[in-house]
Amino acid sequence: MLRPRLCIGMSLAPTWLSGEGWRAEDSGIDGLYSSDLALDVARRSEAAHLDFVFRPDASFLPLPVMEQSFGFSSLDPTLLLAAIARETRRIGLITTISTTFGHPYLAARQLMSLHWLSHGRAGWNVVTALQGNENFGLPEMPSSDARYARAEEFTEVVQRLWASFPARALLVDRARGRYADTDLILPIDHQGQNFSVRGPLNLPEYPGPRLPLMQAGGSAMGIDFAGKAADMVFGMTPDVDTALRMRGQLSARALAHRRQPRDVRLMPGLSLYLAPTRAEAMDLFMANNIRITRNQRADRLREAVGLDVADWPDDRPVRLADLPAAHVSPRTAAHVAAIRAIIDRDSPRLGDLLARPELLASVHWQIIGTPDDAAAEIGHWFRAGAVDGFIPVPGGSVRSLDLTLEALIPRLARAGLFRDRYHGETLMEHLQDA
Ligand SMILES: Cc1cc2nc3c(=O)[nH]c(=O)nc-3n(C[C@H](O)[C@H](O)[C@H](O)COP(=O)(O)O)c2cc1C
Structure with a gap:
C-alpha cells in the first residue's frame, strides 16, 4: 500500500x-x-x-x-x-x-x-x-x-x-x-x-x-x-x-x-545535479568531475570488479567475460552490481565506461x-x-x-x-x- x-x-x-x-x-x-x-x-x-x-x-x-x-x-x-x-x-x-x-x-x-x-x-x-x-x-x-x-x-x-x-x-x-x-x-x-x-x-x-x-x-x-x-x-x-x-x-x-x-x-x-536547464545541469556534472584522471577512473573500476585496464585502449569493448570470476570488492554489493549490469547490458567501450556516472560518482539514484x-x-x-x-x-x-x-x-x-x-x-x- x-x-x-x-x-x-x-x-x-x-x-x-x-x-x-x-x-x-x-x-x-x-x-x-x-x-x-x-x-x-x-x-x-x-x-x-x-x-x-x-x-x-x-x-x-x-x-x-x-x-x-x-x-x-x-x-x-x-x-x-x-x-x-x-x-x-x-x-x-x-x-x-x-x-x-x-x-x-x-x-x-x-x-x-x-x-x-x-x-x-x-x-x-x-x-x-x-x-x-x-x-x-x-x-x-x-x-x-x-x-x-x-x-x-x-x-x-x-x-x-x-x-x-x-x-x-x-x-x-x-x-x-x-x-x-x-x-x-x-x-x-x-x-x-x-x-x-x-x-x-x-x-x-x-x-x-x-x-x-x-x-x-x-x-x-x-x-x-x-x-x-x-x-x-x-x-x-x-x-x-x-x-x-x-x-x-x-x-x-x-x-x-x-x-x-x-x-x-x-x-x-x-x-x-540541478540547474535551470538540462544542458546547464549536464555541464555542472561534467565540470565537477573534470579532475578525476583516467588512472583514478581505472582504479575505481579495478576496485569494483577486479579488472585491470591500465594497458587497454579506450575503444576496446568491456564484456562480462573479461571480469575475473572471484573478486572481493571493498565497494558495496549494490555498487558492484550496478557496474556489472552496465557491462553485461551494453558491453561499453572502455572510454565510455570510465566516463559513466556510476564510476565517476556514486551509484545512488541520479537525476x-x-x-x-x-x-x-x-x-x-x-x-x-x-x-x-x-x-x-x-x-x-x-x-x-x-x-x-x-x-x-x-x-x-x-x-x-x-x-x-x-x-x-x-x-x-x-x-x-x-
Ligand atoms: C547507502 C549506504 C550508505 C552507507 N553509509 C555508511 C556510512 O555513513 N558509514 C559507514 O561506515 N558505512 C556506511 N555504509 C556501509 C554499510 O554500513 C555496510 O557496511 C555495507 O553496505 C556492507 O553491507 P551490505 O553488504 O549489507 O551492503 C553505507 C552503505 C550504504 C548502502
Whole structure:
C-alpha cells in the first residue's frame, strides 16, 4: 500500500562541495569544521519541513583525495548534531554510529543524550562500515556475517539499555524527596557473543516517542536486519527496478519479523545535479568531475570488479567475460552490481565506461536536470511503490543544493507528495505523519 506522502531527510555530508564545488567563492567551505555550514543546511531543511537531517560518517581518512577535496574529514556527527539541536526546533537529527567499531554502552548513552538535547528528535543510522579496521586494532575487516551478527547484538543491547532506566522511573518528587523509583531501574545482565554489559544505563529514557533507527546496507543479511530492527533504510538503488526489488524484499523480511511492511521505509540516496536547464545541469556534472584522471577512473573500476585496464585502449569493448570470476570488492554489493549490469547490458567501450556516472560518482539514484525533471521522476518512483521517500545528496554546486531545498521540495509539496507544514514535534511523529 502506498503511503500518502514522501519521507525526506537531507544528507549533511556536503556532497555539493565535493569535486570542484568547494572552490567557489560562496561555497561556505570555511565553516566545514565549525557548525556553521551544517547549521545553515539544517535551518533551511527545517524551513522546507523535511523529516530530518542526517550525517553519514566514516572512521578513516583516505589521503589521496585530500589533496583536492575534503574527502572523509569531518566533525564527529553526534557532537555536530548536538550543536544543531539547540538551534532548531522541529527537524529530526540522525547521527551515524558504527556497530563494528563502537561499544553499545557508549552508543546508548550518546544517542539518548542527543534525544534529550533535541526533545525527541534524534535518530540512529546503524552502520556495519566497510573500512577503518586498522584504527581499531583489527588486522582486517570482519566478514559481513560477523559484522551483521555483531550489529544485531549491539542494537539489541542498546535498546535494552534504553529500557533499563524507563522514563516512569524518574519521579523528581520534591515534596517527598524521592528522585527516582529504583525498583524500576534494572540491570540488563547481557552476556553475548561480542559484549558483556551489566547496565542499567546511567541516563533515563526520554519521556516521548522513541528514537527511530535507520540502516544502511543492501545485502540479504542487511535487508533481514532492516526488516527486524529498522524504521528506515538508506538504500542505494540506481534504477526503479532495483528499488522495487529492494522494497519487495524489505516488505517480506518485515512480515517475517512480524512487522508491517510500511514500518520499514525505503529511502534511497538521490544524487541531484540541478540547474535551470538540462544542458546547464549536464555541464555542472561534467565540470565537477573534470579532475578525476583516467588512472583514478581505472582504479575505481579495478576496485569494483577486479579488472585491470591500465594497458587497454579506450575503444576496446568491456564484456562480462573479461571480469575475473572471484573478486572481493571493498565497494558495496549494490555498487558492484550496478557496474556489472552496465557491462553485461551494453558491453561499453572502455572510454565510455570510465566516463559513466556510476564510476565517476556514486551509484545512488541520479537525476541530472531541472527541478521539474526531478519532481516528475520522484513522483513516478513514489507512485510506482518503489520508494517511501529519499535522501537528497545534491552535487556540483551550492546552487544545486539551493534548487533542491527551494525549488524541488516546494514543487513536491504543491503536488501533494510532501507536507507543507509540520504536524508533530519529534522525529517519530514526522515519520508516522507520512
Ligand atoms: C547507502 C549506504 C550508505 C552507507 N553509509 C555508511 C556510512 O555513513 N558509514 C559507514 O561506515 N558505512 C556506511 N555504509 C556501509 C554499510 O554500513 C555496510 O557496511 C555495507 O553496505 C556492507 O553491507 P551490505 O553488504 O549489507 O551492503 C553505507 C552503505 C550504504 C548502502
